[in-house]
Amino acid sequence: MAARPIQEKTGKLPDFVQLNDLACETTGAKILFATDDWFAVAENLLKRVAPQWKAEDFTNFGKWMDGWETRRKRIPDEVPDFPSRGEKMGTAASEQEVEAIRKLKSEFWTELVPMTILQPGYVDTCHNYLPAKQLKRWTHIRLNMYPDGGIARLRVYGIGHRDWSAVSQEQTIDLVAMTNGGVCLGYSDAHFGHPKNIIGIGRSNVMSDGWETARRLDRPPVLKADDQGILQVPGCEWAVFKLGHPGIIIHVEIDTSHFKGNFPDSCKIEGCAISPEEEKQRITMKWKESLRLKWELLLPITKLKPHQQHFYSIEMKDIVTHVRLTIKPDGGISRLRLLGHPCTLSSINL
Incomplete structure (x- = not known):
């Protein structure tokens, strides 16, 4: 029998992880925009299943990663002048996509979680639990990653709202x-x-x-x-x-x-x-x-x-x-x- 992965004890987890995961592919969540998807596309953030690690797998753009991973940033400002997004992996947002997303003015949205140092992706440090500062009804969220790197999964815990x-x-x-x-x-x-x-x-x-x-x-x-x-x-x-x-x-x-x-x-x-x-x-x-x-x-x-x-x-x-x-x-x-x-x-x- 294969060895089981190490599981965290429920008693150590914050109470909010028992709520519904509202940012999941099975609940209808979607990625509307990502500045860069070079190593792995942002859609992986919303997968229901836990991320996998395949040590021997590589793509044309580098190591295969079951998460969202950008290229290493080397210039200032938010969006460098990269070619069209195309097939997503190995690309960045096009000028047209950037211009369209600017209409949302997401840089002025309410901050739910301040800039926070994340722990590395080892078994005992890979989960980062961050409480939201404001408990209100939201329809969209923006995830900012500084300055670059990779995030395997994004879970947004909460309660659905109906009129x-x-x-x-x-x-x-x-x-x-x-x-x-x-x-x-x-x-x-x-x-x-x-x-x-x-x-x-x-x-x-x-x-x-x-x-x-x-x-x-x-x-x-x-x-x-x-x-x-x-x-x-x-x-x-x-x-x-x-x-x-x-x-x-x-x-x-x-x-x-x-x-x-x-x-x-x-x-x-x-x-x-x-x-x-x-x-x-x-x-x-x-x-x-x-x-x-x-x-x-x-x-x-x-x-x-x-x-x-x-x-x-x-x-x-x-x-x-x-x-x-x-x-x-x-x-x-x-x-x-x-x-x-x-x-x-x-x-x-x-």
Whole structure:
């Protein structure tokens, strides 16, 4: 078996890395402009998968790099007089492209992260976590690299924003989707894949674009099932999500695509309505069980099948702001969809 790469301990990471990666190719992010793409193109910054290192691979422009790498800068000013961008690699922005991008006046945009010294790309120093100075809604960002060099990946963590004033309360919408403001706020285990993946855009293309836990070691040596075929095991795994907007859920989709030998045996979904203050308290407590927080059962314990979309209609009367997905005993899910009607905040009795 190949050696596993060294992984950082979750406890050492800042809290914001649990939020959605809004600058990723799978969320629709795109590179609009780059001053130079000589060794490797800027589009690599947005790849979902971790960067690779291929020691023996070279291109016509130098070492093959799975990231964005510019040539070594040798003249002042921002954009030297290079030939047309062409096939991107081995080129720089053309005069026409530079002139077009100047209309955005991005040099006058709000600074989110000041000029910061970055660490070299070794296993124990390659990740640089930088908090944003202003928490507002943004649609575009500009990454400045001084004076030149290479960056493997750019991750922009945050929460999606939707104009809910344009959405009718009669409209059916996926309330937990990341594009609608849904976000994962807690989980029990994310050994092979983070639960925030399951509220992503579209259907997953690979198993890694989903939530997958480690195998639980508290399973009995001999498994038994009840009359409905549901395994009777003591352990479970869970993930908590905040909806993009409070609402009433009427349809549920659980997709286990790509999980053929490692899908959960069963799942259930619960909901609750809590205030922002109580949400902060629960995050601090890591969503530990409490008598004060009572979860309402939305989808009862339900048997799941491998590599398949599961659709359920539920009868729900109460408005919820948060949901908890529980799987037994462990395994992976590629997507979670919670279709429902958004409700006004004033209608929540908190």
